[in-house]
Amino acid sequence: MVDRTNRPSALKATDAAGPEAQIDIVGSGASSKVIATLPSGESVEVLLFGATVTSWKSNGGKTENLWLSEKAALDGSKAVRGGVPVVFPVFGPPPKSGHPTSSLPQHGFARTSRWEFLGKSAAEDALGSDSVKLDFGLYSSGLTDEARKAWPLDFGLVYSVTLSKDSLQTVINVRNEGEQSFEFQFLLHTYFKIQDISKVAVNGLLGVTYVDKVLNATEHKQSDNSIKITGEVDRVYASIPQDTTSIVEDGKPRFDVVRDNLQDTVVWNPWIEKAKSMGDFSPDDDYKHMVCVEVGAVQGWQKLDKGEVFEGGQTIRSLL
């Protein structure tokens, strides 16, 4: 019989574990998180609520790469403001009516669902350095009644978070486990921690068409390779031919964001007023210390028929 599920065997994954990375599971209930630490000190923390990566430290554990609000809810009461929330099956506010996602909240349910930790496995990155891969699963059967009612389709998600010395890879595997076809959008809402927004540029989107949500959803073409952030920015860049978007700080490369089978990227910074208006964004002026570069498949819809699978993700490199 053909195995039509995308659930990796937790047992098999654990058996294959490298001897060196340390895995700790801390907290309980909605606040449970998995922490993986490499022998060289790099670490990643993933909250089971939303499978949200809330911390990624490189440079022997000395450099935190992700911004997390001081008022982020980490108790499962709402989506985490910071880290890497997973957006699925709809990006932004859903279509007003007539679409199967129309009854879902903004950015869907993945970021507010409790995921399962499926296990860890050792992984070798392209450079052959030590890595550890953590797998998380979310299935239609694991949704709240409310989410299940709003999107009554049978799916399986496996989200793999791979920590290497200088990079973090986050990949989603979406499988249609039902009889009916479905459509979805997906996005990794990564909040990068930066020192000073006035010295930051987002590079690598030259020539790409984008929808500017701050300017009444008008369409524009990126005419400068360097995007400077000097006010509220909320842009959806679509069908990007380049693989890599870079965050440069003070003229020096800070992060590379490499997309894999995802064509779109959102660049977002709420700036002064919007940051103040968000109850869970703290401190108010921390818009100066973050920028979201969010890779995804958000233009139109990805369609999966019965048994079909979609896989896409990102590798982010910390270049300090």
Ligand SMILES: O=P(O)(O)OC[C@H]1O[C@@H](O)[C@H](O)[C@@H](O)[C@@H]1O
């Ligand atoms: O407040 P939320 O739901 O986490 O969304 C934050 C932002 O997420 C971005 O992806 C959207 O483009 C913005 O429009 C939105 O404001």
